[in-house]
Amino acid sequence: MERTFAMIKPDGVRRGLTPEILARIQRKGYRVVGLKQMVIARETAETHYGEHRERPFFGELVTFITGGPVVAIALEGENVISGWRAMMGATNPANAAPGTIRADYATTTGENVTHGSDSPESAGRELGLFFKPEELLG
Ligand code: RTP
Numbered sequence: 001m002e003r004t005f006a007m008i009k010p011d012g013v014r015r016g017l018t019p020e021i022l023a024r025i026q027r028k029g030y031r032v033v034g035l036k037q038m039v040i041a042r043e044t045a046e047t048h049y050g051e052h053r054e055r056p057f058f059g060e061l062v063t064f065i066t067g068g069p070v071v072a073i074a075l076e077g078e079n080v081i082s083g084w085r086a087m088m089g090a091t092n093p094a095n096a097a098p099g100t101i102r103a104d105y106a107t108t109t110g111e112n113v114t115h116g117s118d119s120p121e122s123a124g125r126e127l128g129l130f131f132k133p134e135e136l137l138g
């Protein structure tokens with residue numbers, strides 16, 4: 001069984017998409033092993049998106065992701081890392097396959113509703129950044 005870090009970004013929370021996205025996760029059969037709504041501290045956001053530190057959009061990205069509550073989710077399931085990213089769709093919603101979360105709800109690359117870890121290494125790092133072990137189901 002694999003685990004990943006998923007997040008509903010501030011645009012998704014603001015637009016009331018949390019129940020819809022959790023319903024999609026439930027229908028798919030993934031197990032929610034951690035869940036909390038929170039405002040991300042600037043330092044945490046800079047660590048989370050550290051790989052993009054040198055990119056031109058980094059400042060905007062950190063401002064956006066810390067600009068309102070997010071829902072942090074720890075998911076468990078078979079091949080959940082790639083499976084959850086498949087459910088999200090491409091980073092740029094214009095390229096996202098029909099039926100994916102980003103195709104259905106997002107309009108811009110900057111505000112694309114959800115996040116998902118992109119590898120087992122990122123998943124472990126991001127789960128550790130957002131959740132204490134005692135906040136997760138066994
Ligand atoms: P995420 O990390 O949020 O799950 O998204 P991702 O893997 O699909 O995309 P990634 O390349 O990791 O980029 C992280 C987030 O940065 C914003 N971004 N903006 N303006 C731009 O060109 C640009 N490129 C990326 C997006 O919000 C993207 O999800």
Ligand code: MG
Nearest residue numbers: 115116117118
């Ligand atoms: Mg990414």
